[in-house]
Amino acid sequence: MAKQKKQPRPKAQTPKGFRDYFAHEVTERSDMLGKIAGVYHRYGFDALESAAVETVEALGKFLPDVDRPNEGVFAWQDEDDTWMALRYDLTAPLARVYAQHRNDLPTPYRRYAMGPVWRNEKPGPGRYRQFYQCDADTVGTASMAADAEICAMLADTLEEVGIPRGDYLVRVNNRKVLNGVLEAMGVTDEAQAADVLRTIDKFDKVGEQGVRELLGKGRLDASGAYIDGVGLSDEQAEPVLAFLTAKRATNADTLLKLTVAVEGSQIGQEGINELQSIVNLLEAQGYGEDRIVIDPSCVRGLGYYTGPVYEAELTFEILDEKGRKRQFGSVAGGGRYDGLVKRFTGQEVAATGVSIGVDRLLAALREKGRIKSQDQGPVVVTVMDRDRMADYQTMVAELRNAGIRAEVYLGNPKNFGNQLKYADKRNSPIAIIEGGDEKENGIVQIKDLYLGAKIAESASLEEWKGNPSQFEVPRDQMVAKVRDILAGQD
Amino acid sequence: MAKQKKQPRPKAQTPKGFRDYFAHEVTERSDMLGKIAGVYHRYGFDALESAAVETVEALGKFLPDVDRPNEGVFAWQDEDDTWMALRYDLTAPLARVYAQHRNDLPTPYRRYAMGPVWRNEKPGPGRYRQFYQCDADTVGTASMAADAEICAMLADTLEEVGIPRGDYLVRVNNRKVLNGVLEAMGVTDEAQAADVLRTIDKFDKVGEQGVRELLGKGRLDASGAYIDGVGLSDEQAEPVLAFLTAKRATNADTLLKLTVAVEGSQIGQEGINELQSIVNLLEAQGYGEDRIVIDPSCVRGLGYYTGPVYEAELTFEILDEKGRKRQFGSVAGGGRYDGLVKRFTGQEVAATGVSIGVDRLLAALREKGRIKSQDQGPVVVTVMDRDRMADYQTMVAELRNAGIRAEVYLGNPKNFGNQLKYADKRNSPIAIIEGGDEKENGIVQIKDLYLGAKIAESASLEEWKGNPSQFEVPRDQMVAKVRDILAGQD
Numbered sequence: 012m013a014k015q016k017k018q019p020r021p022k023a024q025t026p027k028g029f030r031d032y033f034a035h036e037v038t039e040r041s042d043m044l045g046k047i048a049g050v051y052h053r054y055g056f057d058a059l060e061s062a063a064v065e066t067v068e069a070l071g072k073f074l075p076d077v078d079r080p081n082e083g084v085f086a087w088q089d090e091d092d093t094w095m096a097l098r099y100d101l102t103a104p105l106a107r108v109y110a111q112h113r114n115d116l117p118t119p120y121r122r123y124a125m126g127p128v129w130r131n132e133k134p135g136p137g138r139y140r141q142f143y144q145c146d147a148d149t150v151g152t153a154s155m156a157a158d159a160e161i162c163a164m165l166a167d168t169l170e171e172v173g174i175p176r177g178d179y180l181v182r183v184n185n186r187k188v189l190n191g192v193l194e195a196m197g198v199t200d201e202a203q204a205a206d207v208l209r210t211i212d213k214f215d216k217v218g219e220q221g222v223r224e225l226l227g228k229g230r231l232d233a234s235g236a237y238i239d240g241v242g243l244s245d246e247q248a249e250p251v252l253a254f255l256t257a258k259r260a261t262n263a264d265t266l267l268k269l270t271v272a273v274e275g276s277q278i279g280q281e282g283i284n285e286l287q288s289i290v291n292l293l294e295a296q297g298y299g300e301d302r303i304v305i306d307p308s309c310v311r312g313l314g315y316y317t318g319p320v321y322e323a324e325l326t327f328e329i330l331d332e333k334g335r336k337r338q339f340g341s342v343a344g345g346g347r348y349d350g351l352v353k354r355f356t357g358q359e360v361a362a363t364g365v366s367i368g369v370d371r372l373l374a375a376l377r378e379k380g381r382i383k384s385q386d387q388g389p390v391v392v393t394v395m396d397r398d399r400m401a402d403y404q405t406m407v408a409e410l411r412n413a414g415i416r417a418e419v420y421l422g423n424p425k426n427f428g429n430q431l432k433y434a435d436k437r438n439s440p441i442a443i444i445e446g447g448d449e450k451e452n453g454i455v456q457i458k459d460l461y462l463g464a465k466i467a468e469s470a471s472l473e474e475w476k477g478n479p480s481q482f483e484v485p486r487d488q489m490v491a492k493v494r495d496i497l498a499g500q501d
Numbered sequence: 502m503a504k505q506k507k508q509p510r511p512k513a514q515t516p517k518g519f520r521d522y523f524a525h526e527v528t529e530r531s532d533m534l535g536k537i538a539g540v541y542h543r544y545g546f547d548a549l550e551s552a553a554v555e556t557v558e559a560l561g562k563f564l565p566d567v568d569r570p571n572e573g574v575f576a577w578q579d580e581d582d583t584w585m586a587l588r589y590d591l592t593a594p595l596a597r598v599y600a601q602h603r604n605d606l607p608t609p610y611r612r613y614a615m616g617p618v619w620r621n622e623k624p625g626p627g628r629y630r631q632f633y634q635c636d637a638d639t640v641g642t643a644s645m646a647a648d649a650e651i652c653a654m655l656a657d658t659l660e661e662v663g664i665p666r667g668d669y670l671v672r673v674n675n676r677k678v679l680n681g682v683l684e685a686m687g688v689t690d691e692a693q694a695a696d697v698l699r700t701i702d703k704f705d706k707v708g709e710q711g712v713r714e715l716l717g718k719g720r721l722d723a724s725g726a727y728i729d730g731v732g733l734s735d736e737q738a739e740p741v742l743a744f745l746t747a748k749r750a751t752n753a754d755t756l757l758k759l760t761v762a763v764e765g766s767q768i769g770q771e772g773i774n775e776l777q778s779i780v781n782l783l784e785a786q787g788y789g790e791d792r793i794v795i796d797p798s799c800v801r802g803l804g805y806y807t808g809p810v811y812e813a814e815l816t817f818e819i820l821d822e823k824g825r826k827r828q829f830g831s832v833a834g835g836g837r838y839d840g841l842v843k844r845f846t847g848q849e850v851a852a853t854g855v856s857i858g859v860d861r862l863l864a865a866l867r868e869k870g871r872i873k874s875q876d877q878g879p880v881v882v883t884v885m886d887r888d889r890m891a892d893y894q895t896m897v898a899e900l901r902n903a904g905i906r907a908e909v910y911l912g913n914p915k916n917f918g919n920q921l922k923y924a925d926k927r928n929s930p931i932a933i934i935e936g937g938d939e940k941e942n943g944i945v946q947i948k949d950l951y952l953g954a955k956i957a958e959s960a961s962l963e964e965w966k967g968n969p970s971q972f973e974v975p976r977d978q979m980v981a982k983v984r985d986i987l988a989g990q991d
Contacts, residue, residue, distance in 0.1 A: 020844065020845055020846075021556075021558040021559055021561060021844060021845060022558065022559070022845075023559065023597050023598075023600035023845040023846070024556070024559070024597075025551070025552060025555075025601070026552070026554050026555060026556050026579065026585050027579065027581070027583070029552035029554055030552065031549065031550070031551045031552070031598050031601075031602070032548075032549070033549055033602075034548055035548075036550075037548035037550045038542075038548050040550075041535075041548075045531075045535075048531075052528075052906060053901050053905075053906050053907075054879075054901065054906075054907075055878075055906060055907065055908030055927075057523065057524040057876065058522075058523070058524055058525075058528050058531075059521065059522070059524075059527065060521070060522040060526075061521045062516070062520065062521070062617075063587075063617065063619075063631065064575070064631065065516060066511075066512075066514070068512065069511055069512070069513065069514070071511060085585070087575060087576065087577035089516065089517065091517070093516065093517070095516050107513050107514075107515075108513075111514060111521075112521070112523075117923055117926040117927055118912055119912050121908065121911075127552075129554070140554075141552045141553060141554065149911060151912065152912055154911050156890050156911055157911050159894070160908075160911075163898075291891055292890060292891050292894050294891075295891030295894060295895050296891075296898040297898070354511060355510055355511060355512075355513040356510075356513070386547065388545075389545035400644075400782060401781055401782050401784075401785030401786075404646060404649070404650070404782050405785050405786055408653075408786040408787070411543050411544065414543070415543075416542060416543050416544075416545060417544075417545065418544060418545030418650075419646065419650075421609045421646055421647050421650075422609050422641065422642055433607055433608070436607040437545075
């Protein structure tokens with residue numbers, strides 16, 4: 012503290028990888044979170060808000076094996092030496108909460124949670140170290156009805172926030188089917204299994220022939236580098252290719268093809284039966300292939316998932332930063348996991364859930380022009396006579412009481428031009444002017460700023476002649492007139 | 502990591518001083534934040550959401566003069582050795598944001614912000630290390646109209662969230678008047694001035710005579726301990742007492758009394774003129790002493806305030822943890838501060854603003870019975886035949902499509918009693934039952950769980966005889982009947 016006075020002024024900067032959100036960026040997100048919460052609530056899910064801070068021990072994934080365990084998370088030591096960290100997702104805290112409060116919670120426990128999470132990662136363009144997630148999970152049931160419900164809810168949620176049917180797909184797969192494929196191949200070595208799974212993950216990028224090469228001897232990639240293969244024989248690789256190319260026009264046909272791919276594997280057949288249950292439940296509720304598809308190439312989060320996995324993908328094309336067309340891609344994903352609560356309790360607790368990447372979903376809506384690029388500003392009551400501030404405040408009070416967003420100009424009123432520039436910067440729809448003359452005559456001037464901007468832009472002023480952007484109204488009709496103009500501007 | 506496998510299971514516990522919020526605790530808070538944001542927005546304030554993390558340098562108050570600067574804040578070092586910390590309020594980040602973005606922001610800049618803040622303090626009963634604040638500030642104007650506006654907005658906000666007029670008061674004072682009192686007393690020594698201010702702060706507790714003693718030779722307090730006095734003569738102490746007892750029934754009379762108390766002090770008179778401006782502006786808009794009062798005993802946050810200070814107090818009585826009646830007290834406070842942005846820019850930037858303690862305000866509404874103690878649970882469709890899960894899912898889909906919160910029971914359906922216990926734990930209004938017989942006859946059983954609970958509670962069953970809590974309806978009338986019952990339960 013003592014040193015501070017001699018130091019240069021502090022830099023006014025967000026820490027590296029963090030950013031500020033202004034006005035409509037904040038309200039659009041909270042509107043979206045509100046809509047998502049509405050769907051989750053209607054499905055019977057209860058809200059949960061845990062603190063941003065957990066013990067590193069409870070988070071589990073990032074335990075201190077070094078002096079400072081800040082790999083991946085932001086962590087520090089409490090005064091009693093306990094390591095604490097900012098949560099990196101909403102699933103790890105759910106496992107802790109369920110284990111801690113399980114005697115008071117209903118079983119099954121349907122919960123939703125929304126809020127920021129933090130990652131101690133290298134920031135990049137568009138990649139921030141704090142971002143929002145919005146999760147729904149059902150803990151304490153092994154029923155496939157829980158997974159089916161979450162897939163249906165995900166589809167409903169996307170439509171609720173403004174992604175029309177046809178612009179998204181929920182892709183569903185099952186980790187057990189993948190295990191079945193490995194079994195059918197006779198792959199038992201863990202390292203080799205991991206290599207195969209990594210290869211499967213490249214299917215979207217390299218296609219069938221690419222996967223075939225990568226499972227065998229290897230492949231020359233686009234940059235000219237040679238990528239070593241997994242070293243399987245053609246025959247051994249066959250189940251993987253049968254699996255990856257199993258997708259058909261209907262879920263029923265895809266399941267038939269998958270059955271062939273895992274032939275002879277019990278775990279594989281179990282996975283297919285689970286997918287069949289999910290498809291049956293969804294079809295009974297009217298969710299067909301136009302919304303939810305069995306897709307073997309959906310191999311997300313191979314980490315802790317133990318059963319069905321699912322992912323919501325936006326299927327429309329956008330231009331990337333280099334101007335190339337590409338699909339927007341994934342905005343949500345999840346699956347069934349059974350090990351997370353067990354860490355605390357020792358007993359397996361079945362659970363399944365989804366996480367929506369709120370910021371990516373907002374970006375998608377912005378791409379589609381479904382989100383306003385600017386907030387409407389307030390009606391600005393200008394100050395012509397600083398001694399009559401009370402009059403102007405009374406005017407804004409009347410407007411606000413009528414539910415109209417309004418404010419009096421609070422800067423230095425000397426330069427009237429600055430007041431209009433301010434209104435412009437605020438994207439104000441209307442400015443109100445009441446000088447001494449107006450006051451005396453019991454009127455106010457109303458300036459329609461949107462119309463004014465249109466007239467200023469227009470090549471021909473003729474067409475606007477009968478439609479002036481500024482006019483006077485009796486003082487006691489101010490609120491009614493403002494309301495009329497706002498209604499017309501919408 | 503290597504050690505972990507041998508370690509005992511992690512404890513399922515929130516870190517010390519943190520807690521989880523469930524269901525209605527979360528939704529009530531977000532409802533309240535939404536209402537407050539609505540008022541702030543109508544007053545022309547724009548949302549701002551900065552990250553939870555700031556550089557310690559930007560936060561300023563807690564600079565690293567020790568190896569680990571975690572006094573008061575949760576802090577850690579980034580990979581490039583920058584000290585970062587969780588924000589401890591929303592004002593310090595605002596100063597950083599305004600300094601960083603001032604060329605792009607309108608001036609004056611009206612902004613609101615809401616979210617958690619973190620304090621590295623010793624937790625106590627009801628005192629948590631993460632809690633919510635909800636702030637509104639106007640940066641870049643010295644006009645008293647900005648302070649008056651925030652006082653009016655504070656009153657409107659309290660009424661909007663459910664505190665009726667008469668149950669709250671916004672108390673307003675001015676730091677300059679306090680300085681004027683010190684000047685009138687001839688107190689120039691900083692340490693002595695601080696002693697006097699501390700004594701003023703005790704007025705609510707010890708009263709006029711107590712303050713008189715504490716300013717003089719000292720005082721025997723309730724515990725029998727002798728508290729040393731400031732050592733002023735009776736004559737010197739007079740302005741403080743004139744100041745503290747200046748409060749009258751009308752703001753006009755209070756200001757007259759205050760004028761006497763600061764007689765001869767220029768800064769004191771300036772403060773009174775500012776209060777007069779605020780009173781004039783508020784009265785013009787109809788905010789009288791029933792809502793906003795000049796109150797010399799409001800001496801909050803003597804730290805960085807430079808002009809008007811204000812505080813919202815709830816005036817109804819509650820019982821404290823020992824069963825004693827006491828006033829609920831303060832739920833919001835703020836004032837004018839000019840030094841915060843200057844830290845970054847070197848130029849003084851006038852600013853004034855308020856912070857609402859959201860959790861205290863929620864506690865107040867709970868005291869007044871204005872907040873539901875429990876969320877209404879979903880309609881629960883029970884599972885009589887696990888092979889017909891698709892039927893049950895179809896029923897919930899119909900209910901949800903009608904906007905009714907509903908779910909199918911996803912636990913083990915074997916024991917029907919457990920399904921009803923679950924519905925009870927969820928506070929479900931209705932359970933739906935469709936066994937094989939019902940299915941065959943095209944009906945469902947509807948169980949009105951609220952009515953059932955009332956009948957169970959009632960001493961005389963007679964009165965409920967014609968009003969059974971369970972009845973059957975044709976399957977195709979299920980949604981309509983559920984809607985009727987829910988409407989009746991409200």
